[in-house]
Amino acid sequence: MPIPIILDVDTGSDDAVALMAAVLSPEIDLLAVCTVAGNQPIERTTDNTLRVLDAMGASVPVYAGCATPLIKHLADNRIPSSVPPVAIIDGQEVAMHSATLNLPPPTSRPQDEPAACFYLRHLRTAEKPVTIVALGPLTNLAVALAIAPELVNNIARIVVMGGGFAVTNRTPSAEFNFWADPEAAQRVLHCGAELLVVPLDATHQAYLTAEDCKTLRNLGTFAATFTAELVEHRIQVQRALEPLAHTDSAAVHDAVALLAAQDEEVLSDVRSCHCDIGLGGYAEGATIISRSPRYDTGAGWNNVRFAFGGNRTHFSMLLMKIFSEQSE
Numbered sequence: 001m002p003i004p005i006i007l008d009v010d011t012g013s014d015d016a017v018a019l020m021a022a023v024l025s026p027e028i029d030l031l032a033v034c035t036v037a038g039n040q041p042i043e044r045t046t047d048n049t050l051r052v053l054d055a056m057g058a059s060v061p062v063y064a065g066c067a068t069p070l071i072k073h074l075a076d077n078r079i080p081s082s083v084p085p086v087a088i089i090d091g092q093e094v095a096m097h098s099a100t101l102n103l104p105p106p107t108s109r110p111q112d113e114p115a116a117c118f119y120l121r122h123l124r125t126a127e128k129p130v131t132i133v134a135l136g137p138l139t140n141l142a143v144a145l146a147i148a149p150e151l152v153n154n155i156a157r158i159v160v161m162g163g164g165f166a167v168t169n170r171t172p173s174a175e176f177n178f179w180a181d182p183e184a185a186q187r188v189l190h191c192g193a194e195l196l197v198v199p200l201d202a203t204h205q206a207y208l209t210a211e212d213c214k215t216l217r218n219l220g221t222f223a224a225t226f227t228a229e230l231v232e233h234r235i236q237v238q239r240a241l242e243p244l245a246h247t248d249s250a251a252v253h254d255a256v257a258l259l260a261a262q263d264e265e266v267l268s269d270v271r272s273c274h275c276d277i278g279l280g281g282y283a284e285g286a287t288i289i290s291r292s293p294r295y296d297t298g299a300g301w302n303n304v305r306f307a308f309g310g311n312r313t314h315f316s317m318l319l320m321k322i323f324s325e326q327s328e
Contacts, residue, residue: 002025002026002027002028002029003027003028003029003131003156003261003262004029004031004126004128004130004131004156005022005028005029005030005031005130005131005132005133005261006031006032006033006034006119006122006130006131006132006133007019007022007030007032007033007034007133007135007258008033008034008035008036008065008115008132008133008134008135008136008138008140008141009033009034009035009036009045009049009135009136009254010035010036010037010038010039010040010045010135010136010137011035011039011040011045011046011048011049011052011101012038012039012040012045012048012097012098013097013098013101013230013231013233013234013252014135014230014234014251014252014253014254014255015039015045015048015049015135015136015254016048016052016101016226016227016230017227017230017231017252017254017255017319018133018135018254018255018257018258019033019049019052019053019056020052020056020223020226020227020323021223021255021258021259021319021322021323022133022258023053023056023058023060023223024056024223024322024323024325025259025262025322026325027262027263028261028262030058030060031060031122031130032060032061032062032063032118032122033049033053033060033061033062033063034062034063034064034065034115034118034119034140035049035062035063035064035065035110035115036065036066036115036136036137036139036140037065037066037067037068037137037139038136038137038176038177038180039097039136040097040099041067042064042065042066042067044099044100045136046062046064046110047100047105047106048100048101049062050062050106050108050109050110051100051101051103051104051105051106052101052103053106053108054103054104054106054107054108055103055104055222055226056222056223061111062108062110062111063110063111063113063114063115063117063118064110064111064114064115065114065115065116065139065140066115066116066139066140066143068139069137069139069180069181069183069184070139070142070143070181070183070184070187071183072180072181072182072183078280078284098233102229103226115140116140116141116143116144116147117144119140119141119144119151120144120147120148120151123144123148123151123154123155124148124151124154126154128156129153129154129155129156130154130155130156131155131156131157131158131159131261132155132157132158132159133158133159133161133257133258133261134158134159134160134161134162134188135161135177135253135254135257135258136161136177136180137177137180137181137184137185138160138162138177138181138184138185138187138188139181139184141158141184141188142181142183142184142185142187142188143184145187145188145191146187149191149192152191152192152193155193155194156194157193157194157195157196158188158191158193158194158195158196159195159196159198159257159258159260159261160177160185160188160189160195160196160197160198160257161177161198161199161203161253161254161256161257162175162177162178162185162197162198162199162287163175163177163178163185163197163199163200163275163277163287163306164199164200164201164287165199165201165287165289165306165308166201167199167200167201167204168200168286169200169242170285171282171284171285172282173278173282173283173284173285173286174278174283174284174285174286174287175199175200175285175287178277178285178286178287179284179285180285182277182278182279182284182285183277183279185277185285186276186277186279189275189276189277189303189304190303194305195303195304195305196260196261196264196270196304196305196307197275197304197305197306197307198253198256198257198260198267198307199287199306199307199308200251200253201307201308201309201310202256202260202267202268202307202308202309202310203251203252203253203256203257203310204244204251204310205268205309205310205311205312206251206256206266206267206310206311206312206314206315206316207244207246207249207250207251207252207310207312208231208249208250208252208315208316208319209235209246209248209249209316210232210235210248210249211248212231212316212320213228213231213232213235214228215320216228216231216320216323219320219323219324221323221324223323224320224323224324227319227323231250231252234250234251234252235248235249235250237250238250238251255315255319256310256315259315259318259319260307263314263318265311265314265318266310266311266314266315266318267307267309267310267311268307268308268309268310268311269307269308269309270305270306270307270308271305271306271308272302272304272305272306273289273290273302273304273305273306274289274290274301274302274303274304275287275288275289275290275303275304275306276288276290289306
């Protein structure tokens with residue numbers, strides 16, 4: 001039976017790949033999509049989400065969510081004074097996530113109900129537990145859990161793309177999603193639900209290459225071709241800002257997390273451990289892993305399963321399989 005999934009996204013390029021895979025995968029029953037501010041403001045992430053779903057011909061309800069973090073924007077010293085680096089390619093500034101995806105404007109509209117309210121309503125009344133795959137900052141889910149912690153009883157598990165143990169990308173100590181709303185991440189990681197964290201350590205190993213893009217284009221489907229376009233752009237920016245071990249490659253973080261929800265073989269070295277989030281200063285948004293036995297206080301101490309590695313071969317194979325089966 002397909003896994004009932006709610007996606008929570010801040011749609012930029014890698015979220016778009018994950019969205020298309022969620023729509024097409026026979027192993028996933030995509031119930032709804034919630035949007036949150038992250039890669040772009042909430043208006044843009046919602047618009048991009050609708051563009052992708054409309055292009056796919058997918059009738060999936062979209063719920064616009066939180067426009068700001070829980071508390072981070074209330075304190076001046078929590079706002080960075082510098083902007084994230086941009087790549088200079090052919091004399092032009094190029095960001096990893098364009099403000100608007102290269103797709104027609106959407107004709108569909110988001111639901112009137114805010115994302116956090118949708119979580120409250122749906123999880124209170126769902127006939128069976130639902131898997132939540134969160135690919136952006138965790139604000140929407142944190143708000144819902146703050147109001148009704150008992151919602152965890154109807155969550156099968158939460159798969160989170162976020163964090164980094166040995167790899168970071170927003171600051172020397174933090175990955176972007178956890179950095180963007182660390183209080184939300186801390187709340188969700190300690191909510192009591194089963195949690196699988198897919199960090200940069202995993203996604204930087206389960207990358208796609210320029211050769212993969214050629215294969216995707218040869219499939220000829222919309223999802224495969226658009227994914228190739230997005231990944232080729234990511235390869236350019238990745239090469240300029242933070243090249244991976246394989247030069248002509250890029251991490252497609254959110255797609256790895258989405259596919260991990262249906263097949264954990266896209267990951268490697270998944271361990272049960274205790275995870276906290278840094279809440280200020282140099283540790284803002286840092287992923288703090290306690291693995292030493294001396295800190296094991298007994299049952300309930302380990303709150304997440306954390307992927308310390310990724311399986312590039314299985315990830316690319318599974319993505320190709322899903323996209324090759326798209327009907328025209």
